[in-house]
Amino acid sequence: MNIGIVGIGLIGGTYAKALRKYPYNIYGIDNNEETLAYAIKENIVDYAYTNPKSVLKELDVVFICLYPEDTIKFVRDNINHFKRGAIISDVVGVKRTIIDNLEVYFEDDVEFVFAHPIAGREKIGITYAQEEIFKDANFVITPTKKNTDEAINLISTLAKQMGFKNVSIITDTQHDEIISFTSQLTHVLALALVNSDDEKFDTSLFIGDSYKDLTRIAMINEKLWSELFIKNKDHLIRTINRFEKHLDEIKDAISKKDKDHLEELMVKATTRRGRIK
Amino acid sequence: MNIGIVGIGLIGGTYAKALRKYPYNIYGIDNNEETLAYAIKENIVDYAYTNPKSVLKELDVVFICLYPEDTIKFVRDNINHFKRGAIISDVVGVKRTIIDNLEVYFEDDVEFVFAHPIAGREKIGITYAQEEIFKDANFVITPTKKNTDEAINLISTLAKQMGFKNVSIITDTQHDEIISFTSQLTHVLALALVNSDDEKFDTSLFIGDSYKDLTRIAMINEKLWSELFIKNKDHLIRTINRFEKHLDEIKDAISKKDKDHLEELMVKATTRRGRIK
Numbered sequence: 001m002n003i004g005i006v007g008i009g010l011i012g013g014t015y016a017k018a019l020r021k022y023p024y025n026i027y028g029i030d031n032n033e034e035t036l037a038y039a040i041k042e043n044i045v046d047y048a049y050t051n052p053k054s055v056l057k058e059l060d061v062v063f064i065c066l067y068p069e070d071t072i073k074f075v076r077d078n079i080n081h082f083k084r085g086a087i088i089s090d091v092v093g094v095k096r097t098i099i100d101n102l103e104v105y106f107e108d109d110v111e112f113v114f115a116h117p118i119a120g121r122e123k124i125g126i127t128y129a130q131e132e133i134f135k136d137a138n139f140v141i142t143p144t145k146k147n148t149d150e151a152i153n154l155i156s157t158l159a160k161q162m163g164f165k166n167v168s169i170i171t172d173t174q175h176d177e178i179i180s181f182t183s184q185l186t187h188v189l190a191l192a193l194v195n196s197d198d199e200k201f202d203t204s205l206f207i208g209d210s211y212k213d214l215t216r217i218a219m220i221n222e223k224l225w226s227e228l229f230i231k232n233k234d235h236l237i238r239t240i241n242r243f244e245k246h247l248d249e250i251k252d253a254i255s256k257k258d259k260d261h262l263e264e265l266m267v268k269a270t271t272r273r274g275r276i277k
Numbered sequence: 278m279n280i281g282i283v284g285i286g287l288i289g290g291t292y293a294k295a296l297r298k299y300p301y302n303i304y305g306i307d308n309n310e311e312t313l314a315y316a317i318k319e320n321i322v323d324y325a326y327t328n329p330k331s332v333l334k335e336l337d338v339v340f341i342c343l344y345p346e347d348t349i350k351f352v353r354d355n356i357n358h359f360k361r362g363a364i365i366s367d368v369v370g371v372k373r374t375i376i377d378n379l380e381v382y383f384e385d386d387v388e389f390v391f392a393h394p395i396a397g398r399e400k401i402g403i404t405y406a407q408e409e410i411f412k413d414a415n416f417v418i419t420p421t422k423k424n425t426d427e428a429i430n431l432i433s434t435l436a437k438q439m440g441f442k443n444v445s446i447i448t449d450t451q452h453d454e455i456i457s458f459t460s461q462l463t464h465v466l467a468l469a470l471v472n473s474d475d476e477k478f479d480t481s482l483f484i485g486d487s488y489k490d491l492t493r494i495a496m497i498n499e500k501l502w503s504e505l506f507i508k509n510k511d512h513l514i515r516t517i518n519r520f521e522k523h524l525d526e527i528k529d530a531i532s533k534k535d536k537d538h539l540e541e542l543m544v545k546a547t548t549r550r551g552r553i554k
Binding site: 137185186189208211217230239243266 | 395397414415417443445447451452454459460462463464466467468469470471472475477480481483484485488489490494495496499502503504506513514516517519520521523526527528532534536540544545547550551554
């Protein structure tokens with residue numbers, strides 16, 4: 001099987017590395033020649049191309065590992081160059097908008113299996129790609145009405161081979177709702193936390209692990225995440241509002257010095273968080 | 278030098294372990310016999326006592342590693358049993374209230390050096406004590422007008438010996454202000470985040486590292502932290518309000534689909550966080 005990976009950065013590079021130990025031919029496609037040279041030198045891909053047109057016809061599976069807008073553009077520019085029957089997947093962190101934009105191509109002779117590998121690092125580029133990133137992580141597939149079981153099973157199998165622990169199949173709307181909580185809200189909080197530092201003191205002298213843990217993801221790829229936030233605006237705003245309600249409940253208990261209520265909220269959080277491994 | 282550690286749980290146990298490689302005699306004082314037996318068996322302390330009265334007279338330095346109210350009670354109950362000239366230190370995470378409560382004893386023949394080791398784990402008890410917890414961590418001393426340079430230097434030296442990287446000397450008010458941001462706010466956010474999960478989905482299938490990192494400290498010791506929050510109410514409420522202002526700024530930019538402003542807020546956070554090691 002010939003597998004193409006478009007955009008071999010942090011995520012695409014990890015797709016390639018994680019699939020390397022299986023008997024697939026891995027084709028890297030990237031517009032950056034240095035990245036391709038690195039991928040070949042490090043034996044991350046078998047073949048490297050800057051021009052997709054010359055190779056797409058060979059590929060049975062194509063993972064497009066680009067930002068949302070670039071993913072849409074790549075499909076639009078190359079829809080006529082894919083192999084007949086090819087399966088195309090993506091890695092975009094919001095699903096409704098990407099599906100809406102690409103459904104015009106659903107009648108073409110390719111099949112889209114939309115997916116979201118919930119994994120990453122606060123780094124950019126192929127040099128940070130490493131299999132460890134996917135280990136025990138979650139993978140989500142959001143099927144459309146055009147999907148076949150075969151294609152979904154294939155992407156699901158490849159995800160498991162890459163090291164993902166759970167592959168969940170839910171609708172695009174469900175995905176965007178839950179991800180606004182588990183991933184987008186966490187990034188919003190980290191940003192607001194760091195930005196709310198009044199810098200009256202040398203913060204680094206007074207932090208413990210908790211501050212470091214909560215703010216690591218404030219080092220964020222602004223081009224990607226501003227796009228993701230805006231494309232999921234409805235769910236994300238609702239989720240932030242829900243969070244604020246719970247934050248205000250804690251604030252209120254502190255204001256009233258209501259130790260019992262504070263303890264109750266803490267026990268609830270401890271119990272819930274304890275269930276997550 | 279004879280060093281006593283009162284309360285040999287997670288923090289007290291780590292004090293003991295971290296000071297063990299120096300030529301001090303380490304006395305553990307705890308009301309739990311099992312804890313003491315473990316501390317002796319594991320060679321964490323040289324001597325173990327359930328009754329402080331019988332040993333305090335021997336101790337040059339006493340680290341009281343108890344909760345805020347218990348720290349106050351321990352001093353009140355034992356003020357007449359300390360050695361003449363002994364240096365007493367504490368580990369309480371808020372400083373104004375503890376100093377206010379203990380200043381009545383400042384004229385006695387002991388010296389208090391109030392301190393806060395900014396380190397911990399989401400665990401309780403001596404079995405989790407390990408030197409690693411203090412490695413490269415921050416330590417704060419909040420002097421009172423009664424302190425001598427000698428006593429401050431001694432506690433500072435012991436902190437460095439325990440593995441703390443930075444020892445900062447600031448006022449109790451400054452401490453409580455900065456700690457409301459670096460430590461208390463982070464815990465409040467983790468609690469609100471976990472509690473704002475509407476549990477419509479099986480959250481664990483849709484999380485990445487970010488959710489885990491941001492919520493680990495939601496597993497919290499409710500007796501201790503509810504006390505700390507309430508004792509620092511004024512600063513903490515102000516800090517939460519400041520955070521909410523910045524959270525609302527992000528929410529507003531998302532609502533308006535203002536990508537430029539979002540990117541600007543992200544770049545600001547990335548730059549600031551990048552400065553912290």
